[in-house]
Amino acid sequence: MKVGCIGLGDIAQKAYLPVLGMQPGLELHLQTRTPATLDRVADSLHVPAAQRHATLDSLLAQDLDAAFVHAPTEVHPEIVTRLLEAGIPTYVDKPLAYELTDSRRLVALAEQRGTALAVGFNRRHAPGYAQCADHPRELILMQKNRVGLPEEPRTMILDDFIHVVDTLRFLLPGPFDDLTVRARLRDGLLHHVVLQLAGDGFTALGVMNRLSGSTEEILEVSGRDAKRQVVNLAEVIDHKGQPSVRRRGDWVPVARQRGIEQAVLAFLDAVRAGEVLSARDALATHELCERVVRAVQEGPGAA
CATH class of the missing domain: 3.30.360.10 (Dihydrodipicolinate Reductase; domain 2)
Known part of the structure; x- marks a missing residue:
């Protein structure tokens, strides 16, 4: 299972990547525009050079099975749009967008494409x-x-x-x-x-x-x-x-205590099962x- 992680800031490093990095059978691809961060984080997780990406285009060329978006909120609409248009099940850290019109558009796009979209309300x-x-x-x-x-x-x-x-x-x-x-x-x-x-x-x-x-x-x-x-x-x-x-x-990990581990595994299980997750309820929170x-x-x- 090929999974991309877009954005390698604090929330990705502290909460999500430790969970993703421990999953068997998962090929992790990392993407950020900051080369030093990309290499430092990838080295810590032993991610090979071929699975490190400086651009979203490079990541999208990998035929991903799923993607996690942890980039800054202001670029969520652009990134999530491209993932959904590529038919990639997407988990995006809250919020979907700062503007409600963008959030509604993304949820509608996911439904039109029949592609899973989940929001990280851990x-x-x-x-x-x-x-x-x-x-x-x-x-x-x-x-x-x-x-x-x-x-x-x-x-x-x-x-x-x-x-x-x-x-x-x-x-x-x-x-x-x-x-x-x-x-x-x-x-x-x-x-x-x-x-x-x-x-x-x-x-x-x-x-x-x-x-x-x-x-x-x-x-x-x-x-x-x-x-x-x-x-x-x-x-x-x-x-x-x-x-x-x-x-x-x-010995309980912080990611489990905060519900992040459970949210990640539930999303991955749904993707493996071919379940198309809806972000309609998450949209109600944005509204x-x-x-x-x-x-x-x-x-x-x-x-």
């Missing part, structure tokens, strides 16, 4: 978060905070807050009929954003503070007098009377993010 596969789907969810609260990183709204929401949005959508126990966005925007930079989704019998809150003083990610689901809390994707605490704590095992962006830029009521 938290759906993270063990701690997957366990929350089986817990009562009358109230859902997710915080994903950073230190000293206020950012332009569209970039912050589509590159980072999108994980919060998608996790809320994944855990909602039913359709929402009320959406509220609150944010602090100063000098064109987004300091924090709060998204509330509410429906019949439930409320979900997603929070991101880029000036929080701490880098943290906390998910809580509660209902029927019980609560489950997941701290930094590693520690699961059940609250029903006395708290019960389950911590990540010392919801667009409503958040509009609400932040234009003020309350724009969503």
Whole structure:
């Protein structure tokens, strides 16, 4: 099985390539426009010279069975378009694109070509978060905070807050009929954003503070007098009377803890089975993010 990896930045090196490099029967092809990075990463994975590519044209000439896209978001539309037009099943790190029109076009193109397209919402596969789907969810609260990183709204929401949005959508126990966005925007930079989704019998809150003083990610689901809390994707605490704590095992890889390994293997298994994966549900998360962006830029009521 020939698999290409386009873009060799931090997320590819730390999360995806360690998983791909360990898969038996997989011929890994790497592509980046930076020669020094290409050679350094390829050497670390013992990838032969013939499987190192400086251009997308060279990579596409290899008759790939699948491709992973980890290039910067702004070039996703161009790269994913070429992969889909070549009929190559494609896994792209979130988001599909910064602009919703591009995301919709890519999903439509995948469907027209009958080609699999998957978006890397790895938290759906993270063990701690997957366990929350089986817990009562009358109230859902997710915080994903950073230190000293206020950012332009569209970039912050589509590159980072999108994980919060998608996790809320994944855990909602039913359709929402009320959406509220609150944010602090100063000098064109987004300091924090709060998204509330509410429906019949439930409320979900997603929070991101880029000036929080701490880098943290906390998910809580509660209902029927019980609560489950997941701290930094590693520690699961059940609250029903006395708290019960389950911590990540010392030998559990970070990629497995964060759901990346599971997402990669599920995609590869689908490709081997000839299953055409749809990105329609992922597109719904992009559409919801667009409503958040509009609400932040234009003020309350724009969503």
